[in-house]
Amino acid sequence: MTRVRVTAPRSVKADSTTPGSAVLPAVRSAADSRDAAEESDAGQVFVRSLIRSQLRLAVVVAVGFLLILVAFPLMLGLVPGLAESTIVGLPFDWVLLGAGIYPVIGLSAWLYIRTAARNEARYRDLVGDK
Amino acid sequence: MNPVVGIAAFAAVSLATAVIGFYGLRISRTTGDFYVASRTVRPWWNASAIGGEYLSAASFLGVAGLILLSGTDALWFPVGYTAGYLMLLLFVAAPLRRSGAYTIPDFTEARLDSRVVRSVTSIIVVMVGWLYIVPQLHGAALAIRITTGLPAWVGMVAVVAVVCVTVVAGGMRSITFVQAFQYWLKLTALAVPILFIVLVLSDSGTPAVAESSVNPTGAAPAGLYQNISLLVALLFGTLGLPHVLVRFYTNPDGQSARRTTLIVLGLLSVFYLFPTAYGLIGRMFAPGLAQSGQADALVLLLPGELVGGMAGDLLSALVVAGAFAAFLSTTSGLVVSLAGVISQDLFGGSVKGFRRAAVISAVVPLGIASMTGSLALAGSVGMVFAFTASTLCPVLLLGIWWRGLTDAGAIAGMATGAVLCGGAMAAGAVLGAGESPPWLAQPAAWTVPAAFAVMVLVSRATRTRVPRTITRLMTRLHTPERPLVTER
Numbered sequence: 001m002t003r004v005r006v007t008a009p010r011s012v013k014a015d016s017t018t019p020g021s022a023v024l025p026a027v028r029s030a031a032d033s034r035d036a037a038e039e040s041d042a043g044q045v046f047v048r049s050l051i052r053s054q055l056r057l058a059v060v061v062a063v064g065f066l067l068i069l070v071a072f073p074l075m076l077g078l079v080p081g082l083a084e085s086t087i088v089g090l091p092f093d094w095v096l097l098g099a100g101i102y103p104v105i106g107l108s109a110w111l112y113i114r115t116a117a118r119n120e121a122r123y124r125d126l127v128g129d130k
Numbered sequence: 131m132n133p134v135v136g137i138a139a140f141a142a143v144s145l146a147t148a149v150i151g152f153y154g155l156r157i158s159r160t161t162g163d164f165y166v167a168s169r170t171v172r173p174w175w176n177a178s179a180i181g182g183e184y185l186s187a188a189s190f191l192g193v194a195g196l197i198l199l200s201g202t203d204a205l206w207f208p209v210g211y212t213a214g215y216l217m218l219l220l221f222v223a224a225p226l227r228r229s230g231a232y233t234i235p236d237f238t239e240a241r242l243d244s245r246v247v248r249s250v251t252s253i254i255v256v257m258v259g260w261l262y263i264v265p266q267l268h269g270a271a272l273a274i275r276i277t278t279g280l281p282a283w284v285g286m287v288a289v290v291a292v293v294c295v296t297v298v299a300g301g302m303r304s305i306t307f308v309q310a311f312q313y314w315l316k317l318t319a320l321a322v323p324i325l326f327i328v329l330v331l332s333d334s335g336t337p338a339v340a341e342s343s344v345n346p347t348g349a350a351p352a353g354l355y356q357n358i359s360l361l362v363a364l365l366f367g368t369l370g371l372p373h374v375l376v377r378f379y380t381n382p383d384g385q386s387a388r389r390t391t392l393i394v395l396g397l398l399s400v401f402y403l404f405p406t407a408y409g410l411i412g413r414m415f416a417p418g419l420a421q422s423g424q425a426d427a428l429v430l431l432l433p434g435e436l437v438g439g440m441a442g443d444l445l446s447a448l449v450v451a452g453a454f455a456a457f458l459s460t461t462s463g464l465v466v467s468l469a470g471v472i473s474q475d476l477f478g479g480s481v482k483g484f485r486r487a488a489v490i491s492a493v494v495p496l497g498i499a500s501m502t503g504s505l506a507l508a509g510s511v512g513m514v515f516a517f518t519a520s521t522l523c524p525v526l527l528l529g530i531w532w533r534g535l536t537d538a539g540a541i542a543g544m545a546t547g548a549v550l551c552g553g554a555m556a557a558g559a560v561l562g563a564g565e566s567p568p569w570l571a572q573p574a575a576w577t578v579p580a581a582f583a584v585m586v587l588v589s590r591a592t593r594t595r596v597p598r599t600i601t602r603l604m605t606r607l608h609t610p611e612r613p614l615v616t617e618r
Contacts, residue, residue, distance in 0.1 A: 044601060051608045055531055058220040065216060069209075069361075090410075097205040098406040102399035105216050109395050112220055113388045120385070120610040 043127065050123045057115050065108045072096055135443050136277025139450035143315070144292045147458055150308045173386055177393035179306045180377045182313030182455075183463035184211075184394075185401060186262075187269030190316060190456035192508030193402070195425035197409025198417075199506070203357065204409065207508050208402035210361050214368025214515075215398060219391040222369045224384035225530045225607040232379050233471050234372060234522055241529045243597035244537035250544055252475050254521050255372045256491075257548075258514060259468040262371070263461055263495035264502065265510045269426070270457045271499070272507075276427045277450050283500055289454070290496045293462045297469065297488045306380065312459040313397065319452020320404035323433040323445040327411060330437050356572045360512060363574035367515025370522030373463035376470065383611045408432060426507050429453070465491045513555055516574040520547030524581045528589075530607060535585070536595040543585025550577040 076083045076093050083093040189211060196204035231237035234255050239248035267286040274285030296308060368374065381387040412419060412428045416435050419428050430453060433445035468491035469484050477483025521544045528535045528543075554573035558566040569576065589596075597603075 044605075047605050047609060051531075051604065054608060062217065062220050065213070069213070093202055094205070094406075094410055097202055097209065098410070099403055101209050102212065102402070105213055106392075106395055106399060109216055109219055109392050113392055116224070116388065117385060124610060 046123060046126050050119060053119050054116060057112065057119065061108050061112045065104065068104050069101065072101065132443055132446075133278040133280075135447045136274065136450050139277075139447040140274070140288065140454050143451045143454045143458065144288070146311070146315075147292060147296055147308050147455075150311055173381070173390045173393060175306060175310050176377065176380055177390045177397060178310035178313045180309075180374065180390065180394045181397040181401065182309035182311070182316065182459045183373055183377065184371075184398070184460070185313065185316055185456055186460035186511060187266045187453070187456050188508045188511035189402070189405065190320070190453055191269055191272070191426045191429050192265075192506060192511065193405040194408035194412065194429045195427070196506055196508045197406060198412040198420050198425045198428050201413065204508070205406065206357055206360055207364070207512070208406060210364025210515075211368070212395065212398045212402060213361075214364050214366070215391060215395050217365050218369040218374070219388060219395070221527055222375075222530065223378060223387045223391050226375060226526070227378045227381055227387035228384045228607050228609075228611065229603075230606075232376065233467065233474070234370070234375055234526070235471055235475070238525055238529065238540060241597075241603060242535065242537040242540055243599060247537045247540050249475070250541050251522070251525065252471050254544055254548060255471050256468055258370070258518050258522065259372055259464045259491065260495045260498065261514045261517065262373075262511065263464050263492070264499045265507050265514075266457045266461045266464075267496060267499035268502075268510070269453070269507055272424075272426055273430060273450060273453045273457075276424065276430055277446070286496055286499055289457045289461055290492045292458055293465055294489055294492050297462055297465050297492075298485045309459050309463060312455040313401075315455045316452045316459075317397075317401055317404070319448045319455070320401075320408070320429070323437075323449055324404055324407050324411070326441065326445055327433060327436050331411075331415065353568060355575065356568050359516075359568075359572035359575035362578055363512060363516035363519050363572070366519035366523045366574075366578060367517075370518035370526060371515075372467040372471070372522075373460070376463075376467040385610070405429070411436075461492070512572075513558075516572070516577065517548070517551045517555070519574050520551040520577040520581045523578070524585050528582070528585055532586075533600050533604060534589050534593060534596060536589045536592045537597075538592040538595055539585045539587075539589030542588040543581045546584040547577055547581030550580055 076096065083091075085092045087095050189208070193204065193207050193211075196207060226237065229237050229240060231240055235248045235251040238251045239245065267289060270285035270289040271282035272285075274280050274288070275282045278284075378387050378390075381390055408429050412432055416428075416432060419425065419431060419435070424431075430446065430449055433449055434442045436442075437445055465488050469488035472490060473480070473483040473487035477487060524543050524547065525535075525540050529540070551573050554570050554577065558570045561570070
């Protein structure tokens with residue numbers, strides 16, 4: 001299998017760090033060995049499992065968020081009097097739909113980013129990157 | 131409203147845009163600078179710029195206008211606009227950054243190893259961009275007419291002229307600074323007047339109409355189907371918007387693309403509280419504005435209506451400035467990304483070609499906008515979201531997560547989505563806004579699944595065409611960058 005793969009964006013990034021070019025050769029060879037590792041059959045097992053866990057994570061967060069999103073109007077419709085009640089002088093349904101959803105979005109995003117980074121760290125450990 | 135206020139506000143925003151654009155010009159020298167700000171933009175800058183670019187006429191004027199008209203039903207618009215970014219973060223942000231593609235056509239060409247797919251994607255991206263610029267220009271026309279009394283075309287021409295000058299002069303680098311500035315300007319322009327309005331209202335004890343009793347237009351509330359279809363369009367439309375995706379390339383790596391998106395979500399959440407507040411206050415204290423058929427101008431008129439006097443004029447000037455910042459920033463973001471696509475496909479990607487393409491990208495929608503009338507701004511932008519959700523969203527999602535996608539499948543799926551959704555839009559336009567049935571007015575709930583289904587089925591049928599580079603590509607999309615890159 002060929003190992004010539006310094007693709008355009010990466011080479012640009014490598015160039016942009018030339019001030020530290022003294023360390024480049026060592027890093028390059030490490031990168032080459034990771035290329036080889038990733039393209040071997042065993043390496044592909046790790047890659048596929050990383051992709052699967054990232055996809056599962058994204059789907060779980062998306063579905064969880066959508067369920068909460070659907071629950072908000074359902075709650076307003078099903079609990080009698082809730083939509084008509086007020087909170088600090090503002091109608092409750094407006095507060096819930098107009099402001100209450102945003103923290104849920106932020107929290108979902110934060111949870112996702114943390115877990116996605118953890119999945120990637122585990123992958124790095126497996127393929128032997130520092 | 132005092133016409134001097136509107137003209138002064140527009141002149142001030144244009145001048146500030148040009149000055150910041152010029153400041154950026156001095157650091158933008160190479161072709162790389164021109165296209166993507168050399169990928170050296172800090173996350174906070176980048177997030178502010180994304181926010182500035184994304185918050186268009188529909189967000190600044192349209193959301194409040196629709197809330198004034200249809201109440202809590204319209205709250206799904208700001209929620210959907212924001213949640214669309216969550217979907218972008220979950221499914222697209224990091225892999226797209228790691229693909230190294232600068233535009234969506236770059237991505238589909240690399241992923242499917244096909245020039246034809248590239249051309250089809252380019253055509254759709256240009257259509258989306260033009261469709262999206264048109265409501266911005268309608269917003270500018272409305273704002274200039276309401277605030278200065280000048281003919282509507284003056285607003286459109288002014289916006290196109292300022293955008294052409296800034297983009298041609300500075301490219302992406304200066305655009306980044308301009309956009310970041312414009313996010314904060316838009317936020318201030320909504321936040322300060324609403325504070326004064328609330329103070330005045332609580333001081334004077336103006337009697338409020340009970341919100342739930344207001345129905346200014348007498349329209350029936352939207353049905354369940356329409357709300358679901360709208361949410362599908364907004365959730366899945368965002369991740370195909372060309373001017374949004376270009377921004378991700380300015381992040382140094384995938385993980386920072388995710389962090390940027392998180393900041394963007396925060397910025398959008400804060401911003402959308404304000405149009406919601408304008409809409410609610412409009413319903414409670416100035417429901418008469420809806421009857422004049424100018425609901426989209428609610429944000430512009432409310433400070434003058436409720437505060438009045440000299441203070442009212444100053445606050446109006448601020449809101450008008452924010453509105454023009456919204457037209458300018460979204461239009462220039464779209465023009466930059468369209469110019470990137472057009473110049474790479476037609477002019478070989480040179481700086482001169484980029485400039486020529488930028489002018490083309492801005493002038494064509496000007497022609498369309500001057501020939502069409504304005505519907506509700508948030509509504510017409512919602513239709514663009516439905517169109518991207520039915521065309522670019524399936525090709526991105528399947529391209530990133532499914533190895534089985536083929537060039538034939540991608541083309542068939544995009545064509546299906548474009549024909550179905552474009553057809554529904556055209557039929558809706560012919561029938562008129564009030565007459566078209568819900569499934570034509572909000573087509574996303576059936577056009578998006580149809581596009582996905584066709585894409586998957588045709589790919590299955592042509593599975594020998596899966597590109598041989600697939601293993602390498604999927605590895606690159608989903609594995610973290612080398613330590614050399616991430617340590618910075």
